[in-house]
Amino acid sequence: MELDLITLLGNKLGILFIFAFVLSRLKPFRSLVAKKNINLSDKILLSIVFGIFGIVGTYFSFEYYGGLINTRIIGVATGGLIGGPFVGLLSGVIAGVHRGLIKSGEFTGLACAVSTIFEGLMAGVMGVFIRNRNNKWVYAALTGTIAELMRKVSVLLISKPFEKALEFVSNVWLPMIIINSVGLALLFMIIENIFKEQEKMIAYQSNLTLKTVDKALPFLKNGLCSDNVKKVSEVIYEMTEFDIVRIMESGVLVAHTGFGIKDEIKEELTNIAYVTESGKPLVVDVYIDIKNEKKTPYTLLMLPLKENGKVIGILELYKKLSRSMSSVDLEIGNGLAKLFSTQLTLTKLENDSKLLEQSELKILQAQINPHFLFNSLTVIGSLCRIDVEKSRNLIIHLSDFYRRSLNLRKDMVDLQTEINHVKSYVYIEMARFEEKLKVIYDVPENLNCFLPPLTLQPIVENAIKHGILPKKNGGIVKVFGHKNSNVVNLEISDDGVGIDKNKLDDLLYGDLNTGDSVGFKNVDMRLKGIFGEEYGLQVFSEKDKGTTVSLSIPVAEE
Known part of the structure; x- marks a missing residue:
């Protein structure tokens, strides 16, 4: 008799799988099932779909000894395994209420209606447990077995008389466990295949898109x-x-x-x-x-x-x-x-950045005071009669200074090039102010780093103009550099009059287009823009004792 029941259930299962296959080919269903994170409306829709699936399983049944032999649990349990406890419970309610309302198999009607609800909830809990596990079809088969055992216990507890319920259960429990467990495992394989196809399609799309973009981007x-x-x-x-x-x-x-x-x-x-x-x-x-x-x-x-x-x-x-x-x-x-x-x-953004950098350089270039040129020429003119060699050197340094300042075409220059630019400027200033100004360089030639042009000269100019010259007896400016791990630390210090706090704040945080903060703020912005926020200028000053400006530049590997 058990073999006959298995054969009959197998035939019903075949019809059910035709329905499942057709359903799995529908794009809305595939999209819904393949969602990784589903919202409440998706869960309700899934519950309705799998609840109807359970109802179809009820109709694809046959009456035996006052009860119904069916595959209802396949639809309900699949919903729970995919959608979790909410979908499992609601699918069970839909299919269970339907089972309780039909006249066929009234002997087990109430018991099956009640158990279907709890079977759906159990399948939902199992779905949470197996969410990240492999070979889910094994757990699906186990879920089918547990669900059928729950239903048989429910029949024994609810259906009366008990003797008839016991005889019914003893005849059908094994065929129904076999068919529904195997059927649930096979159906879950179909559902899992939807996920795999979706993942393959996404992988194909992503791979082709990235390959195409990789080839095309250089031309954009x-x-x-x-x-x-x-x-x-x-x-x-x-x-x-x-x-x-x-x-x-x-x-x-x-x-x-x-x-x-x-x-x-x-x-x-x-x-x-x-x-x-x-x-x-x-x-x-x-x-x-x-x-x-x-x-x-x-x-x-x-x-x-x-x-x-x-x-x-x-x-x-x-x-x-x-x-x-x-x-x-x-x-x-x-x-x-x-x-x-x-x-x-x-x-x-890159083009805008280049234009901005060019405009910043133009600001710096425009900042080169024409009075500096006139004063330098005056000094050279006065030296022509008394010291021809010195006046000749001044002309060379003045020429070199303006050539570097007005013809900035490189984004970055090496440290020694920048130091040479500073030396040209300082040589001219020392000729003007003689013993009142002294500049000391302590920058090893093997310091290997690159920095934006016109980085150090505005800082040295500020030290001379606002630190040393206002001091009655003049002073000393030191340009110091050393390597520390993977950065080159540079310092420009003076023993001049210092900067009061209000002016110091304006120097670093004031309007970029006004006052003496132009050079400082411009250098600070360019350093941060190129190397990062941690590479800006740091200024330390004490009234009547002097000022120190420090900055760090990453060491160049080559």
């Missing part, structure tokens, strides 16, 4: 207006299955790869306006009349290319309608557009 470094943008469309065309790839900038076509000649395809202005204004992708069906071909239907995917959140171009991806635009194509297109937009934004 100068933006959409560069001559290399054509290479971007060629890379996308070669790496993906799109039939035509086009790139627009401000409504003008800048790249075309694929079938046809670029001028033969005319985009709808309304479509371009929609993507540009909304910043959202658009999928439309279009007909293209290409030479030597009939009008061919295509699906067009239009994707916004953004720079700092503003749409500056459109990536157009065409695919023949006969080959259809798949969800994979849509995801790849969206991924490409987002990554390209990120690169365009980074390129814009």
Whole structure:
């Protein structure tokens, strides 16, 4: 008799699996099941789906000895294993209430209705337990076994008379455990396969998108207006299955790869306006009349290319309608557009940074006081008659100083080049002020680091102009450097009049475009912008005792 019951249940199980297979092919169901984190509405929808699954299992049953032999638990337990206790419990309530309301198998109706609810809750708890485990189908089979044992205990406790309940249970417990446990394991394999297919699709999309971007990004470094943008469309065309790839900038076509000649395809202005204004992708069906071909239907995917959140171009991806635009194509297109937009934004920021740095250098260059030139020429003129050699050296240093200051084309210079620039400036100042100024250099030549040009000279100038010269007897400026681990520490100190606290704050935190803080603040900003916040200027000053400005530069590996 047990073999007959297994055969009958097996036939019902086959019909149930046809239903499960059809359900698993439906895109909304696959998307719902494949979600890693599901919200309350998703859980309710899952509960309804698997509750109906349980009801189908009830209808695919047959009456035996006053009860129903069925596969209801497969749907309910699957819901619990996937969605957790809430989904398991609600699926059990839906399928259990239905079981209690039907007339067939009334002998076990109440017992099965009650047990179905608790079986669903148990499956939900089991789902939490096995969430990060492998071979979930084994636990699914175990869940089916426990659920069937719970149902049989419920029948023995609730169904009357007890003797009839005991006879019913003794005849059906083994076939139902075998069929429902095996069926639940097999069904769970189908559900798990949805996850695996989804993961494979995501991996494929990500891998293809990253490979395409890796090849295309070097050609986007100068933006959409560069001559290399054509290479971007060629890379996308070669790496993906799109039939035509086009790139627009401000409504003008800048790249075309694929079938046809670029001028033969005319985009709808309304479509371009929609993507540009909304910043959202658009999928439309279009007909293209290409030479030597009939009008061919295509699906067009239009994707916004953004720079700092503003749409500056459109990536157009065409695919023949006969080959259809798949969800994979849509995801790849969206991924490409987002990554390209990120690169365009980074390129814009990099260009803006370079322009800012150039403007900062212009500010420093403009800061070179013309009075310094006039005073230097006056000194040279007076020395021409009494010390020709010294006047000659002054002209050389003055020439060298202005050549370095006014022709700054490098982003970074080595430390010795910067020191030489300082020495040219100091030589001229010492000729003007003679014994009142003394400058000492203690910077080893083997200190290997690079720093922005015009970093040290403004600091030394400030030390001479505001520290030493106001002092009646003059003073000494020291330029000191040493290596400490992986940084070079530099100090410019003087024994001058010092700086009062209010002026010191203005020097570092005041308006960039006013007063003597221009040079200091500019140097501080450039050092922090290039090396990081910890590499700015530090100023220590005491009234009538002097000032020390220190900075650190990372050691250059080569």
